[in-house]
Amino acid sequence: MLQRIGVFDSGIGGLTVLRELRRVFPALDMVYLGDLARVPYGGRSVETITRYARDDMRFLLRFGLDAVVVACGTVSSNSLEPLRKEFPVPVYGVIDSAARLAEASADAGAVGVIGTRATVASGAYERALHALNPRLRVISQACPLIVPLVENGVAPDDPVAELVCARYMEPFRRERTDALILGCTHYPVYRSAFQRLLPQTRMIHVGEALAEFLREEFGGCTGGEGRTEYYVTERSAAFDETVRIMDQTVDPSSIRVETDFLG
């Protein structure tokens, strides 16, 4: 039984995962941490990503949690094993549950993965998909421009977004990909743009996949109203706008800034 969990992300994009967890576990208490003072993690080295993820874990564990969810695709794909070894709490990433859902949708045997440079370089999705079915064709594509486009308010139907997405989706179009794993918290914001370019492809929202996996593990709940506490490591001028892009139901003024664990 889960009562209180932590959720962390390199920034505020993890709200797209938290929202799916809330839908399945409305009674759960949650503590969210977004490391906005050091975002983005997706272009950094594995050493730096793991170092920052340890800091994030240490902060969350102050709250006495039953489990921690790593909403960040970059941390999930590069640093999950060290976190699981080093911290005395179950740690769930977004990889395995998304791979399972994608594999189940891959009738013609082709799965696509999009993520940050570090996520794609890790090979974590390939390994998880091939563990489920060694004959899957896995096509991976780093999409480093999507996060800055989303964060700067460029809409998915803006010509700049359409041009960038068309390039990134081209390998999946050529390979007639059955399912595409949206392997970074920001990508659900551009889901409509990806779907227009790949009308036959099932889009896999990693937050939905993880929430469904946890429902099977722990059973969901239908009633109750859990509390969420939100923390970030800084608040810039564009903060309120970015929160609204990620989840319009979250009140930016309820999010507290906490920096004392950053050294």
Added chain:
Amino acid sequence: MLQRIGVFDSGIGGLTVLRELRRVFPALDMVYLGDLARVPYGGRSVETITRYARDDMRFLLRFGLDAVVVACGTVSSNSLEPLRKEFPVPVYGVIDSAARLAEASADAGAVGVIGTRATVASGAYERALHALNPRLRVISQACPLIVPLVENGVAPDDPVAELVCARYMEPFRRERTDALILGCTHYPVYRSAFQRLLPQTRMIHVGEALAEFLREEFGGCTGGEGRTEYYVTERSAAFDETVRIMDQTVDPSSIRVETDFLG
């Protein structure tokens, strides 16, 4: 007389400033620091920018320097005064010298400024320009997409770059801007794209302007061969490629990683 100076930037873009300093002061010894583990600074809060800049200064001052040059437009515009107060060494930013050169080129009285969100929000260029000439019309435009485009190898003549640059340059085209201050280390890489859109406008390279200002202050030198030591706070998979985009004459393997001051 300058013999040994420090140069720091939020990342590796400061090489575009260092190169101009080397041109004017070939005999100078220099120590460069790029805080790649926490780049970019340009979307962060003033508090975080100043905190990181203090760390960068403390690292550089281990080397016994005559002066420190802040190559980063975001730090120059938001944190120069605290750094000057707190550290016992002359600190030069890129604002005043660029403003001087722009004002001298503004025959019709209109100067444009492009920079990160934090640079534009600071109002530092407006203040510097209006101190020189209160009647100048100053048009400022944050260009947060240029840094990710440059860092991801999107060439200035790529259709995505052209579309983004055309939007950002539109206010300057309308106002027939005499001079445009390229207020971020990455922007010289896109100088040709800006110039195509604004053929009558003088492009102000902040590194060139600062190097000329320091030549007037200290006298340049014609001979000699100074050493440069390069440090960064991390080295990601894309590191070598990013160094090459900024300055093809720098050997990426000569750049050392130093993280112990990051806490």
